[in-house]
Amino acid sequence: MSVADAPAASAGAGEADLPGSGPRGVAEWLRGTGRNGFALLGLVPFFAYTVVFLGLPTASVAINAFRTAHGTWTLHNISLSFEGIYRDAFVTSLKVALCTSAIGVVFGGLFAQAVLSTRRNTVLRRVVTTASGVFANFGGVPLAFAFIATLGTTGMVTRMLHALGFDLSSTGFSLFTFSGIVVVYTYFQVPLMVLVITPALEGLRPQWREAAEGLGASAASYWRLVGLPVLAPALLGSFLLLFGSSFAAYATAWALTSGTVPLVPIKIGTLLSGNVITGGENLGKALGFEMIVVIAVAMVGYVLLTRRVSRWLR
Template sequence: MGERGRLMTTPADALAPAIDASAAGSDTRRHSPSRVVAVSSRRRRRGVPALLGLTPFAFYVVVFLAVPTVVAVGSGFFDGAGHLTWSNISGLAEPAIAGSFFGAFFLSAVTAIVGAVAGAALCFAMLRSRPGGVARSLVDSASSVLAQFGGVMLAFAFIATIGAQGLVTVLLRNQFHINIYENGVWLYTVPGLILPYLYFQIPLMVITFMPALEGLKPQWLEANATLGGSRATYWWRVGIPVLLPSFLGSLLLLFANAFSSYATAAALVGQANNIVSLQIRQALISETVLGRANLAGSMSLGMLVVMIVVMLGYSALVSRTARWQR
């Protein structure tokens, strides 16, 4: 019986080394140097068209973004004769320049906060609507269009509507004896820019914050209910902590959007020059500003530093939000 058992197991035992050798040989062929080189060569050949496809975009970034930024910022470190100087940087502390940065911060912060709160409220209102339905499609389409509607056209629309002689202004004054400009022409001041800026800030908030709301999983609400939690507990313990990074990231994006806007303010405020982008224009078209040449470059450097800090914060918050949306 023992001999028979040994005879029965002998074929399997005999085949085992051959199977191991075959597997080893197959693994060796799979990882042989020539095969690795061939695979790497094919991958490189497939990557060449992709790199060539990025060439137009890389050219655009270098020629129209990188080079002008370097030239503009670098000019702030030289005087009119081309000598290295720090006087332009110290000029940022002058009351007129510091006041323009404060005006830009005020305008950007107010429009970002109001736009973020109003946009988030609109997103919550649209959350129960059917995706792809009429209401959702209408809001998404309008937000996509209005978020890009700015500049001179937006300024003209507000001047024609609620300007000093606008349609709504004249109607209120003649029919209802309401003068919205009784205390001055507020639309053409920096505080008056808040209303036009909200026109594109709120739609931008809808575009950026709606995906975060849609990323809330129904299983989280069901788990909260199973554990005996109320809807308020769900939002306080789950919803708000999950949405807060996305909300703050969208808030920073709105701040950066308002801080870098130029055309709408240039068309409405004009020569008031109470925000930094208009001060840069004034420095470029005038021969000297505060007795310093190339002061526009130093103001551009200040704006660039602010934008870098804001966008780094935005990137950190977006990466934190991405962990909940996987």
């Protein structure tokens, strides 16, 4: 072999050693590409559904929030949404969301830990998990009707308490006020918290508690110094998820109060139906755009915190 042929031979040898080279390597690459292509093809219906039923309506709301009824661009809708009854609606919605989310995190977390302290694969765990899934998704008009039939003015529990000489209204509680909405929302917030926090609680290593007890730590010290710091991102992420769920709820509050309690979703529904202000559809879309921003911030925070929890509890 001549000196001139040596570089060519070396290059050919290097190419032959590369993974995926040669006819067999090309065939394997094509088969892998085909499998990936078919996998991506299976996602087309999902992406199409997301674009048509989520992306396009969201874009329409965001655009029309900054337009007048005549199609000109304006910031009047946004500024008006922070005034008067609409500002009060935002404040009330935030109060309901914060209150019910805090209640859900506390009681849902304690309930989930109490269930997980039992033996694995017991009937209790399966029943609690199944029931939590059902209760967390039970809402809307049926939930409002169930509470009206139970704790309403002529509800079953209300009449039973009245027969025992106790008037529920004397405590200042009414199902059709702010406190009533908090009670009803708590019904699905606590089960939702059980579902969300259970994987994080299961990720706590038993060895951590054994090591803490071996060093003389009490149960309270373990939770204060080990358990809660590890669970802090999961708890905060769960709070954000519950916040979004409560902040965006509409049908339950509307069926329960008929709009007497000012909430942002109810105000949006009223504006879009044209019952208050003629041509106020874009004002309703401005409120909807602001709700989208609030929910988006909450969900981004939830995703980021969930990723951190997954890294810590591997």
